[in-house]
Amino acid sequence: MPNSGTAPHPSLPLTPEARAWLDTALTEIATAPTTIRTLFPAVRRHCGRAPLPDGRTVDEAVRALLLAALPLRDQALTDEVGALHRYGDPAEQRAVLRALPRLDPEGTGRFLDLVRQTLRGNDNTLIEAALGPYAAAHLPADEYRQAVLKCVFCEIPLARVAGLDDRADAELARMLGDFASERTAAGRPVPEDIAPFLHPFTTSGTTTSGTTIHGTE
Amino acid sequence: MRIFDPHIHMTSRTTDDYEAMHAAGVRAVVEPAFWLGQPRTSPETFYDYFDSLLGWEPYRAAQFGIQHFCTIALNPKEANDPRCLPVLDELPRYLAKDRVVAVGEIGYDSMTKEEDEVLARQLQLAVEHGLPALVHTPHRDKAAGTRRTLDVVRESGIAPELVVLDHLNELTVGMVLDSGCWAGFSVYPKTKMSEDRMVRILREHGLDRVMVNSAADWGSSDPLKTRKTGLAMLADGFTADDVDRVLWRNPVAFYDQSGRLDLDDTDGEPKPDDTSSFEGNSIRRGGE
Ligand SMILES: [Zn+2]
Numbered sequence: 001m002p003n004s005g006t007a008p009h010p011s012l013p014l015t016p017e018a019r020a021w022l023d024t025a026l027t028e029i030a031t032a033p034t035t036i037r038t039l040f041p042a043v044r045r046h047c048g049r050a051p052l053p054d055g056r057t058v059d060e061a062v063r064a065l066l067l068a069a070l071p072l073r074d075q076a077l078t079d080e081v082g083a084l085h086r087y088g089d090p091a092e093q094r095a096v097l098r099a100l101p102r103l104d105p106e107g108t109g110r111f112l113d114l115v116r117q118t119l120r121g122n123d124n125t126l127i128e129a130a131l132g133p134y135a136a137a138h139l140p141a142d143e144y145r146q147a148v149l150k151c152v153f154c155e156i157p158l159a160r161v162a163g164l165d166d167r168a169d170a171e172l173a174r175m176l177g178d179f180a181s182e183r184t185a186a187g188r189p190v191p192e193d194i195a196p197f198l199h200p201f202t203t204s205g206t207t208t209s210g211t212t213i214h215g216t217e
Numbered sequence: 218m219r220i221f222d223p224h225i226h227m228t229s230r231t232t233d234d235y236e237a238m239h240a241a242g243v244r245a246v247v248e249p250a251f252w253l254g255q256p257r258t259s260p261e262t263f264y265d266y267f268d269s270l271l272g273w274e275p276y277r278a279a280q281f282g283i284q285h286f287c288t289i290a291l292n293p294k295e296a297n298d299p300r301c302l303p304v305l306d307e308l309p310r311y312l313a314k315d316r317v318v319a320v321g322e323i324g325y326d327s328m329t330k331e332e333d334e335v336l337a338r339q340l341q342l343a344v345e346h347g348l349p350a351l352v353h354t355p356h357r358d359k360a361a362g363t364r365r366t367l368d369v370v371r372e373s374g375i376a377p378e379l380v381v382l383d384h385l386n387e388l389t390v391g392m393v394l395d396s397g398c399w400a401g402f403s404v405y406p407k408t409k410m411s412e413d414r415m416v417r418i419l420r421e422h423g424l425d426r427v428m429v430n431s432a433a434d435w436g437s438s439d440p441l442k443t444r445k446t447g448l449a450m451l452a453d454g455f456t457a458d459d460v461d462r463v464l465w466r467n468p469v470a471f472y473d474q475s476g477r478l479d480l481d482d483t484d485g486e487p488k489p490d491d492t493s494s495f496e497g498n499s500i501r502r503g504g505e
Contacts, residue, residue, distance in 0.1 A: 041313040045477065089271045089314050123276045 009065055012058060018047040022062055029069040033080060036066055040084055040092060049091075056098070063095035068102060077103065078110050085114050093118070093126055100134035109138040119147050127151065128160050136163025145172045148197075152179060158193045168197045218242040218460060220443045223468035224249055224351070224383060224401065224430035227274055227285065228266075234433070234440045235281035241444040245284040245480060247472060248274060249322040249351050252292050254435055260303040263291070267311050275316060284480060286472065288321035288351050289314075296335035297327070305338060312346045318475040319343070321351025322383070325362045328355065333369070340373035349379045349474050351401075354389060356408070363389040367396050379474055381428060384409055390422055399471055403432035404442040412442070412449040419450065424459060428468050 009022065028035040043066070044059040051057055072080055081103060085096045097118060100111045111134065118130035131147055139147065144167055151161055158164060176198055180190045220243040227235070227248050238246075248270055250263075257263060270287040278285035289311045295301040311317060320343040325332050336352075343350040352370070355362035363382060370380050377397030384403045385393055393400045402418070403409045415429060433440040447460040472478045 037310075038313060041315070044315050044479075049479075087310055089316065090276065091315065093272075123272065125276070 009062070012047075012052075012061055013050060014047055014058070014062075021046040022065065025066060026069045029066055030071055033070050033072055036070060036080070036084065037087075040066055040095075041089070044091065059091060060095045060098065063092065064099045064102070067096070067099045081111065082114065085117075090123060090126060094129040097126070097129040097134075098132055101132070101137075104134070107137060112138050115139065116143070119143075119150065122154075124154050124156055127154065128156055131156075131161045133162045136161075136167060141167070141169070141171075145169075145175055148172060149175050149179065152176065152191060152194055155191070158197070164197065173198050218444060218447050218457075218464065219244055220447070220464045221468040222246045222430055222440070222443050223381075223428045223472065224403065224432050225440060226251060226432070226434035227278065228253075228269065229435035230433060230440060232277070232281070235278060235283060238440050239282045241441050243283055243440075243443065245286070245469075246278065247286045247288060247318060247351075247468070249288040249319075249353075250290055250292065251322050251434070252294050256298065257295060258298075258300055260301060260307065263301070263304045264307065271311070271314055271316055286316050286318045286478065288319040289317050290321050290323045290339050290351075291335060292322055293324050293326040293332050293336070293353065293355075297329055297331045302335075305335065308339070308342055309346070312342060312348060315477055315479065317348070318472040318477050319349040319351045320346070322353040323350060324353035324366055324382075325355045328358065328362055328365060336366075336369055337373060340370065340375050343379070344373065344375050347476065349381070349471060350375060352380060352382050354382055354384050356384070359384075359386065360388050363392060367392060367398070370396070370398065378426075381471060383430070384432070386410060387414070387418060390418055394422060394426060399426045399428060401428045401430060403430050404446050405432050405436075405438055406442075407437065412446045415446050416449050416453045416455075419455070419463065420453070424462050424467070426467070427463060428471060429463055 009019075014022065025035075025039045029039065040063060043062050047058050047062045049057045049059045052061060067081065067084075070077060070080060081096060085093055088096060097114060100114070104111055115130045115135045115138075118126045121127065127147075127150065131151065135144070135147065144163075148158065148161060148164065151158060176194045180194065180198070183190045218241075220241065222238075222243055222245075225246050225248060227246060250267060250270060253266070267289055270289070274287070275285035289308065291301060291304045291308070312320065320339050323336050323339045325336065340350055350370075352366055354366060363385070366382060370377065378399070381399035381401045382389070382393045383401035385400050386409070390400050400422070402415055404412055404415055409432065419427065429443055429446050431440050431442040432438065433442070439445075443464055447464050450460050450463070451457070469478065469480070
């Protein structure tokens with residue numbers, strides 16, 4: 001993606017030094033893409049990590065700009081982004097995961113493996129970052145349901161999981177219902193945020209375990 | 218008592234340790250890359266270990282209100298195994314990370330020619346990356362090993378104030394402080410150093426450029442030795458400010474030379490006399 005001469009980041013709260021560093025970095029990446037390998041980990045030290053109104057941090061937003069500046073396509077882009085994720089620390093990995101929709105505008109799902117790797121891990125901040133719109137658009141139904149259930153176990157609020165309203169289905173309702181009855185049997189509380197994903201389907205009679213969800217009422 | 222443990226191998230410790238450390242006042246730690254007991258046989262296993270020092274362990278520490286940083290290096294013992302040497306070529310990738318606050322642990326184990334080369338090369342990496350160096354002194358033949366280490370440090374051209382020599386004792390502290398390097402002490406049950414000996418050393422050599430750590434690991438060790446040393450200092454008549462200097466301000470000053478010691482505000486940090494466990498963890502969720 002070519003970097004037009006105009007600043008693509010006017011709203012970011014950057015010092016003049018940070019802005020100059022970013023401008024140079026974007027130009028370098030556009031002309032020599034492998035420079036992103038040393039620029040990407042250095043973002044926070046140059047640009048800071050202040051929170052932004054949109055919930056991101058400055059370093060995450062800047063890293064998204066660096067990724068968007070990569071003049072690569074197809075397998076070359078997949079490889080470079082995959083390596084940044086593989087060798088990234090958690091902050092770098094979160095930035096990659098959140099940038100996936102923009103890196104795959106055709107919606108090929110080519111980065112789905114990064115989402116899957118993350119979902120096998122135990123870092124809630126990474127799991128949350130992985131369950132954005134990219135996962136919602138591309139994860140197969142069984143994997144998406146397992147991911148939602150994992151969030152419930154890890155106490156990640158379901159409001160942070162993208163696409164739930166569209167992708168919740170009868171099978172997910174069954175899984176959450178079983179989870180709720182397990183919790184109730186153990187005398188443990190059931191998270192309230194699963195309730196909306198139980199009811200629409202249990203009334204339709206499509207599940208066999210609708211009677212097990214009384215613990216959540 | 219707020220405590221910064223500048224050398225502890227949390228990978229080998231349990232969550233109970235994290236809880237006890239937090240209750241004791243520990244708010245930040247540095248975990249040096251080291252050997253794991255079982256020898257490694259390939260470079261790749263180091264990379265997973267380094268990733269863990271940068272990813273999982275800081276995440277785990279943050280759940281208990283402790284900020285976790287690390288140092289990265291090929292350790293001296295495994296520097297002797299040619300199968301492990303390719304790690305040196307991958308170190309720059311890790312030394313670029315935000316939570317890496319030094320190159321370490323480097324140094325001597327058996328003082329071989331291979332260890333010489335790997336130590337010199339990694340001191341060079343510290344210079345190139347503008348990072349401090351955490352240098353372990355050997356457990357066997359310590360005084361001679363410390364002298365030889367100081368020679369290599371001098372030849373490397375790294376500024377002495379960027380170097381800490383660790384696991385020192387009564388016989389090695391003088392030459393290290395004279396060299397301009399920092400002096401690290403591992404208060405470790407049975408071996409290395411005890412609280413009472415540590416207090417006597419502080420009385421004799423002062424508090425300048427001195428750091429105290431627990432070096433707790435997979436051996437018989439105690440992650441609360443930092444606090445116990447602080448208590449022994451108070452019992453000996455040192456002030457609470459002296460304790461804060463040794464257990465917090467000194468290690469912060471040393472690692473801050475990396476420019477990467479991005480400590481979160483320690484709002485609600487424990488007072489010098491606050492021994493109880495501490496609620497209201499101010500570390501934001503996420504532990505990055
Ligand atoms: Zn150690």
